[in-house]
Amino acid sequence: MALCLEHPVVVAPMAGGPSTVGLVAAAGAAGAVGFLAAGYRPPSTVAGEVAEVRALGRPYGLNIFVPSSTRPDVAELARYRSALAPEARRYGVDLPPLRLDDTDHFAEKVELAAAAAVPLVSFTFGVPDAATIATLRGAGCTVIVTVTDVAEARRAAAAGADALIAQAGTAGGHSATTTPAGYDPSSTAPELVAAIVAAVRPPVIAAGGTGTAQHVRRALAAGAVAVQAGTAFLLADEAGTRPVHRAAVSDARSGPTVVTRAFTGQPARALPNRFTRTYSAAAPVGYPAIHHLTAPIRAQAAARGDREAVNLWAGTAYADAVAEPAAAILARLGGRR
Incomplete structure (x- = not known):
């Protein structure tokens, strides 16, 4: 090959x-x-x-x-879903039911x-x-x-x-x-x-x-x-x-990248924002269930041009x-x- x-x-x-x-x-x-x-x-x-x-x-x-070959902890996912309720209200979206099989x-x-x-x-x-x-x-x-x-x-x-x-x-x-x-x-x-x-x-x-x-x-x-x-x-x-992602990558004030599970339940390196600061510590392992859970929030934030709740993936360079x-x-x- x-x-x-x-x-x-x-x-x-x-x-x-x-x-x-x-x-x-x-x-x-x-x-x-x-x-x-x-x-x-x-x-x-x-x-x-x-x-x-x-x-x-x-x-x-x-x-x-x-x-994934392992099932996430459903109780932890449910707790995280509850923690995200303020974000759903902020962006006027409904959090979807937990999606465990994908x-x-x-x-x-x-x-x-x-x-x-x-x-x-x-x-x-x-x-x-x-x-x-x-x-x-x-x-x-x-x-x-x-x-x-x-x-x-x-x-x-x-x-x-x-x-x-x-x-x-x-x-x-x-x-x-x-x-x-x-x-x-x-x-x-x-x-x-x-x-x-x-x-x-x-x-x-x-x-x-x-x-x-x-x-x-x-x-x-x-x-x-x-x-x-x-x-x-x-x-x-x-x-x-x-x-919104282009603007953040171009902004010298974005600061050092962070590794977070907040958006998807899988460790990922991104530019910091309010979402990473607020939810990184609480986010359990749970990809892709958390990816689907946060998708409406991220989509609405992106549509508004609001970088504070968007997954701004970026490497250290x-x-x-x-x-x-x-x-x-x-x-x-x-x-x-």
Whole structure:
């Protein structure tokens, strides 16, 4: 299986809007690989986007969420739902009932990826079983699993993954950790890459804290075959980042990022706001139940342009992000190999 990476920088999948067909197409035109984000999207929409990108004739990737294998504590979720009542009143929305079962159409998305022979298929939030990986590999897909520590890397390698994404604690958005209750966000990309490269055989792509060419060089020097960057592309002309999110990333007063479960029940790195300050300590582990619970609040806040209750995902290097075409960002982070 080939990683087909001509450029040292991969454009990360960013679910919830930032990843678009246009962003993936721009990455491909610049000689890099961009990933579509299948998360939160119905299979029909994902299939349409895959068809659009496939027609361009350039390598690309598709990211799929692995369903959680553990059930959350319903009593803790109910307590958190009650705690969010003031936010529902503030934004004039109703909190939905707790939604405990959600596979995000995992089987259907794996099936469509295999049917389309998507060149690169990555997974987040868990290690897919060996049968799933074998099915995709049999269809000609290169399978990549996102891991956050050596133990997860060993599980992914044993399951047959062709490559790994070593996601450090500095990365923006959700951590792919499979142990969210005890997640430690202190790792950097170079140190995590070095540890994983020493432990397993599959090639490793670094992720986390990438905003400059120097960051890219450090990750490559640690043993990575490429660097996956997401936050650096939040302001790209082709990204579908919401205006309120763009404004926050562009604001030098946003301050240091924080890791919080407040919005979704899974540790995620974001810019701080009133919501993170008020609810981070109370939020239990419970992805994606909490994601669905807070969705109406976040949607209404975004519609109002109110950054105080929106999940402003961002990595530690967000201040290096620049509003420019994706091709210019790729050139700034590092040229072709």
